[in-house]
Amino acid sequence: MTTALADIAEFRLLLEEELGLRVRADDLDRPLDDFPAWDSVLLLRLVTVVEDVVGRRVAVADVLQARTFRQMYEVVAGP
Amino acid sequence: MTATTNHSTRDPAAGWHDPEALSALRALHRAGRLPAEYGSVRSLLSRMPAADLPAAGQLLARLDPKEVCRHAEVPVVTVTVTGHSTVAPLVAPLTAELARHGLLLEAKVSPYGAYLQDLMRPAAAGEEQPQLTLCLLDAHTVFDDVTVPWRAEDVEAAARAGLALLTGAVRTHQEAGRGLLVLNTVPLHRRHTHQLVDLRSRARLGAVWREFNSGLLSLAAQYPGVVTVDLDPLVAEGVVACEPRAAQYARARLSDALLAAYAREAAHVVRARLGRTRKCLVLDLDGTLWGGVLGEAGPGGIELGAGLRGEAFQEFQRTVRQLGAQGVLLAVSSKNDAELAGTTLRTHPGMVLREDDFVRVNANWKAKHDNLRDIADRLGLGLDSFVFVDDSTFECGLVGEQLPEVAVVRVDEEPALHPAALLADGWFDLFELTEADLERAGRYRTEARRQEFREDVGSYEDYLDGLGLEVDLRPPDESEIARVSQLTLRTNQFHLATERLQAAQVSAQMERPGHHVLAVRARDRFGDHGLVGALFLRRDGEVLRIDNFVLSCRVFARGIESACVAAVLRFARDTGASAVTGRCLPSPRNAAFASFYADHGFAPVGTDPDDPEAVFFRHELTGIAPAPAHLRLHAAFGPFDGDPT
Numbered sequence A: 001m002t003t004a005l006a007d008i009a010e011f012r013l014l015l016e017e018e019l020g021l022r023v024r025a026d027d028l029d030r031p032l033d034d035f036p037a038w039d040s041v042l043l044l045r046l047v048t049v050v051e052d053v054v055g056r057r058v059a060v061a062d063v064l065q066a067r068t069f070r071q072m073y074e075v076v077a078g079p
Numbered sequence B: 001m002t003a004t005t006n007h008s009t010r011d012p013a014a015g016w017h018d019p020e021a022l023s024a025l026r027a028l029h030r031a032g033r034l035p036a037e038y039g040s041v042r043s044l045l046s047r048m049p050a051a052d053l054p055a056a057g058q059l060l061a062r063l064d065p066k067e068v069c070r071h072a073e074v075p076v077v078t079v080t081v082t083g084h085s086t087v088a089p090l091v092a093p094l095t096a097e098l099a100r101h102g103l104l105l106e107a108k109v110s111p112y113g114a115y116l117q118d119l120m121r122p123a124a125a126g127e128e129q130p131q132l133t134l135c136l137l138d139a140h141t142v143f144d145d146v147t148v149p150w151r152a153e154d155v156e157a158a159a160r161a162g163l164a165l166l167t168g169a170v171r172t173h174q175e176a177g178r179g180l181l182v183l184n185t186v187p188l189h190r191r192h193t194h195q196l197v198d199l200r201s202r203a204r205l206g207a208v209w210r211e212f213n214s215g216l217l218s219l220a221a222q223y224p225g226v227v228t229v230d231l232d233p234l235v236a237e238g239v240v241a242c243e244p245r246a247a248q249y250a251r252a253r254l255s256d257a258l259l260a261a262y263a264r265e266a267a268h269v270v271r272a273r274l275g276r277t278r279k280c281l282v283l284d285l286d287g288t289l290w291g292g293v294l295g296e297a298g299p300g301g302i303e304l305g306a307g308l309r310g311e312a313f314q315e316f317q318r319t320v321r322q323l324g325a326q327g328v329l330l331a332v333s334s335k336n337d338a339e340l341a342g343t344t345l346r347t348h349p350g351m352v353l354r355e356d357d358f359v360r361v362n363a364n365w366k367a368k369h370d371n372l373r374d375i376a377d378r379l380g381l382g383l384d385s386f387v388f389v390d391d392s393t394f395e396c397g398l399v400g401e402q403l404p405e406v407a408v409v410r411v412d413e414e415p416a417l418h419p420a421a422l423l424a425d426g427w428f429d430l431f432e433l434t435e436a437d438l439e440r441a442g443r444y445r446t447e448a449r450r451q452e453f454r455e456d457v458g459s460y461e462d463y464l465d466g467l468g469l470e471v472d473l474r475p476p477d478e479s480e481i482a483r484v485s486q487l488t489l490r491t492n493q494f495h496l497a498t499e500r501l502q503a504a505q506v507s508a509q510m511e512r513p514g515h516h517v518l519a520v521r522a523r524d525r526f527g528d529h530g531l532v533g534a535l536f537l538r539r540d541g542e543v544l545r546i547d548n549f550v551l552s553c554r555v556f557a558r559g560i561e562s563a564c565v566a567a568v569l570r571f572a573r574d575t576g577a578s579a580v581t582g583r584c585l586p587s588p589r590n591a592a593f594a595s596f597y598a599d600h601g602f603a604p605v606g607t608d609p610d611d612p613e614a615v616f617f618r619h620e621l622t623g624i625a626p627a628p629a630h631l632r633l634h635a636a637f638g639p640f641d642g643d644p645t
Helices: A008-019 A040-054 A060-065 A069-077 B002-009 B021-030 B038-046 B050-061 B065-071 B088-100 B115-120 B152-175 B199-222 B232-236 B244-250 B256-273 B308-324 B338-347 B368-379 B393-402 B415-423 B435-456 B460-467 B478-490 B503-511 B560-574
Strands: B076-083 B104-109 B132-136 B180-184 B226-229 B280-283 B329-335 B358-364 B386-390 B407-410 B469-474 B515-524 B527-540 B543-551 B579-584 B603-608 B611-619 B631-635
Touching: A008 A040, A008 A069, A008 B021, A008 B050, A040 A060, A040 A069, A040 B050, A040 B088, A040 B244, A040 B256, A060 A069, A060 B244, B021 B038, B021 B050, B038 B050, B038 B065, B038 B088, B050 B088, B050 B256, B065 B104, B076 B088, B076 B115, B088 B104, B088 B132, B088 B256, B115 B132, B115 B152, B132 B256, B152 B180, B152 B199, B180 B199, B180 B256, B199 B226, B226 B256, B232 B256, B280 B308, B280 B368, B308 B329, B308 B415, B329 B338, B329 B368, B329 B435, B338 B358, B358 B368, B358 B435, B368 B386, B368 B393, B368 B435, B386 B393, B393 B407, B407 B415, B435 B460, B435 B527, B469 B560, B478 B503, B478 B515, B478 B527, B478 B543, B503 B515, B515 B560, B527 B560, B543 B560, B560 B579, B560 B631
Parallel strands: B076 B104, B076 B132, B132 B180, B180 B226, B280 B329, B280 B386, B329 B358, B386 B407, B469 B631, B543 B579
Antiparallel strands: B469 B515, B515 B527, B527 B543, B579 B611, B603 B611
């Protein structure tokens, strides 16, 4: 189990371990539309998992509007 | 493959649920070996804490079923998932739950809100039917048609209209023969009830809501192809029904937790659909059916009946008994002294279950997996129909490892939690209970005892002598005619002049003058075999003809057939006949009994002019062999024999 979300590498690990989704470091800024395997169901699952890991609430509407994995990470990692 | 290696060398005593199982699965996924190693997934999941299953489902759901099938022979289950809202989040938990049973999900997920269309559209030509359609309903199935401001009456109208629409769709689906359909009741949320501020209206809303759910449950009574999963008991266990943000932003209106619980129920519906319902529940004794160690504390010292924990163990026994009353075969596998365990089961005042409730009690010091194999052999059942319950993590682990096909339920040191642990999975779920289910335990129990007795005695003669066999030969009463007909329809081996008779034909024969239909009933010290055979006799001048003789294979080789023939011969002699004939019509299946009449003092006298294949045998009633001495036969041939009965 991932225990924290210290950096974006941890986020990538979480995507792979929890969602079975492999995202390379240089794919983080590509539009999500480029990932046919990505969908909103995975995103809901991601929110559940991240909230478990970081122990606080994630702004779901903001995550839903993220265009790249990096933007998504920025929302879930918080300020 | 580190995962499975770790697994097989792990000390089973280290714990039943394996917190590392998910890591092992992830390692397989990382290495890209999940499709190739799919065969090991089932045992990983069987030990995975329930909380980790959705995560496992996420990984497994990403696999291509075709690729998995290239590597392993896994039964594929095709499921259409449809519903009122976003239903895709069900796929991952359902994948995991089916994988727990060694099944591979091939899901077809319908677009948002397409359920009515899915249920009502005609099947396209050549389209393959899914084995199962899951139609997920949620509160918005009703509330979509309610506008603000609303009153309880508005919800009532919307619920009625919604139910009528759904009923029509279900009817169309079922009449088109589109297969098994699973519906669910819909939880009522506080965010709806508490929008009504007056308590009377709020109560009214509650009543209206239950009517809607009650209508959904009634559909299952109306259509044999419909199952309605009641979500109320799942929510009552503390599962959150809805996650407001997922509901609001993604129209996913049943929470992940509720979908996971629902997926478990749905997987058992699939098991039942595939005929994989489990049949036998094997229980440990110490720590499972009672508290304490019998061998140390003695029958007076175990926790059972008296005291708080003693009552809790009794409550668990009531749960087990309830299952047993519905055809689940109960057995014991316990490391205990056989005699002490037997006495305790028989005589302990706190026992709710009794020795008689078990088809088999294996109390000994052998390994439990060997005992489970032994019980399976004796009952003639596969281990994949077994559920094993024990409080010892060591025993659970060992059985899980040695016999992965057995479902293992570990109960812990808190007996009040035993019933919930046993019922956490619907291992014994089936669509409908039949008479045969209800009688199963009795039949297996007596057969198991008979077999045990046979192993204990030296020779087959000793076995027969000890059986205390009693045979009744008398005309069937009204209620037994269907069974006589069934015997002629189904029996192939000991069926000397094979003739299939419907119940009405049996009745007609009984009423014809000079004809006797005799039912053979048998019982022994272990139990009642019931109606196991029939003789069809006909008076023809001075000759008594045995037109046909049928006997169930369950009671072969116990002398019953010889005793019946001896009784017929004596009856013929006592009622003035000069001879008895027997008719034998060879069939592909009765060859083993072709010499039956010859072996019993009859001589072949030619073929039947009406059917040259049939051979007649004749007994001149001189030197009638006595009936076998090991059984007692009571004969009453009916009104023509002068017998008062």
